[in-house]
Amino acid sequence: MTDPELRVSKIEDGTVIDHISGGQALNVLAILGIDGSGGVAVSVGINVPSDRLGGKDIVKVEGRELSQNEVDVLSLIAPAATINIIRDFEVAEKHRVSRPGEVTGVLSCPNANCITTEAEPIDSHFEVLGEGVRCRYCDTIIRESIADHISVA
């Protein structure tokens, strides 16, 4: 393959997440809980040249249409991401991620003394602030390096 445009081939059906901030693709997959174990075909481009972002990441998930709720959480680490739902090789829907009001079970609280870090039957739960997120349980605010606190495998 010599044409950079063809580094990642077109998919027939599924979801293309484009304009991900450079270097965040694997975090995107982690947030979406996609690790390949379910047999889903996934293509990942990292630091692909982009006019808009300089370098961007792109993720293509075959055979699975991601819902708006699923992808909105990506706005925390990839606010410029666009979501393309592909059907029969064509873009059937295209939309941007928007900031959710809250995020459950995606991030781990950095406060080692937070009850969510103990063996309790609860998920982490963060409210999304104008800038950063805040733990519903202990009030800890995360503003920097949110991706460092992704708790899914």
Next chain:
Amino acid sequence: MSSLPLVAPPARSFRGLPRSRLASLTVHAFGAAPCGRGSDHLLSAKQLSRGDLETVLDRAAEIAADPGAVADAHGDRLLGLCFFEPSTRTKMSFDAAMKRLGGDTVDMGSVESTSVTKGESLADTVRVVAGYADALVLRHPSEGSATLASEFVDVPVLNGGDGAGQHPTQTLLDLYTIRENAGFQDLTVGIMGDLKYGRTVHSLSHALTNVDATQHFVSPESLRLPRSVRFDLHEAGAQVREHTDVDEVLETLDILYVTRIQRERFPDENEYRKVAGEYRIDAGLLDGVDDDLTVMHPLPRVDEIAPDVDETTHATYFEQARNGVPVRMALLDLML
């Protein structure tokens, strides 16, 4: 029982208990669970509106003036005491408050004597105790523990201190003491000591924004207010003034609220001694200040207030501790 101005919630009863008359406990929560499965909880001072504060403090004043009037007001109620950390004042004053309302308490006892030592989760423990009591007081070393508990029980949860998080019932008795001694009009409060880990400080500072108090925070750099508290104060429109030397503000204060600097937070003993020594008050320091300055402390103190202050007119911390009973009586009376 007084009649209270309420935002009426939908009528509901659980085991015959009327819904709390502190309706805003379920609607003002931010950063804390608003409610569990239908009950009202007191998890954070941030839940309390000015109206809520006044309601509790007014009721506390009525009870303090005539405790006999409520001596049998809650004769059929049991309060569960779940203290996973040591406590003298909070536990005993809740116990006394419930009994002075004619009710009784069931006490989980020390952690060592419970199934917690077998690895039982907090969620399971509170679900079990909730089956024995009409409300729970929870003290736990982890921040957010009371919020978690509120999500698993159908009875009111009162946060009796969650790690370095919140201690809202302490705040209510602090405010009662402040109102009795200085009033809320043009109030200036200095809060000194461990502002980072002090849960009484976190709760009190939120509540003081409701009475438009001017707040000065005095601490070593390493023990400044945490980001989350400064964020909330900013959101509430409060101006946070931080100092490292109490002398900068002492003469302007109506209230000086002193807290213990916790030795265990310092990896270096010498550093602790240096810091602790600088945030200690004694009668000499208070020599030139206004006679009306009220010195408070949530207790226990170690050496941050010298014993010679006890003999001055400023010392109010033992009165403050006594106020825990009528204030907690009022709170239970309103919530049960």
